[in-house]
Amino acid sequence: MRILEHRIGRQYQDTLDRVETITQPAIRLVEKHMRGSVGRVEIVVTTSSGVTDLVKQAHRDLLDAKVTSDRHLGRQFGTTTLNSSGVLVIVNAQICRGRAKEIDKTVVHELVHAVQLAKPGARDRILRGLRNNYRLEPLSRVEVRVLNRLVDQDEREAARFERLARQL
Structure with missing residues (x-):
């Protein structure tokens, strides 16, 4: 597990500090x-x-592959995706700034997604979805519906586990 900063200024140091403080306890809880x-x-x-x-x-x-997207993810507290070495959790310091409870909930929520993505078969499932989303390997409508249902299910589970943030 590594914690990094990317293009943040001193005004976001409190957010980075909070993430560094709670990450290990949050991992243990999740x-x-x-x-x-x-x-x-x-x-x-x-x-x-x-x-x-x-x-x-x-x-x-x-x-x-060259991937392009017009999706702007900057309105979210955080997001989790796959990367070449495993799982990438991103915390949006701008949105979370000065909101310790939201930082805690965001870290817990995204770590739940990390556990979900570490389950057997999850990586392949997400890769299939990404290839479809970037129009590299289209899926059938039925396959897309199944994948979307699983994403929704994972999202609901992550939201339920946000309650663990109160223990940090």
Whole structure:
């Protein structure tokens, strides 16, 4: 597990400090309650624009393809995706700035996704979805519906586990 910063200034130091303080306890809580491992995870604290840039770069490296997207992810507290070494968790310092409770909930939420992505078969499933989303290998409508249902299910589970943030 590594914690990195990406293009953040001193005004976001409190967010970075909070992420560094709670990450290990949050990992222990999430792994205990989910009975699984976060696996190889890299956590990056960045700005709103950095979130989108980091996701695109992770997907370019992962898929070994030019990926373009007009999706702007900078309005989210955080996001989790695959990268070439495992799982990439990104915390949006701009949105989380000065909101310790939101930082805690975001880190827990995204670590739940890390455990989900470390489960057998999850990486292949997400890669299939990414290849479809970037129009590299289209899936059938049925396959897309199944993948979307699983994503929604994972999102609901992560939201339920946000309650663990109160223990940090």
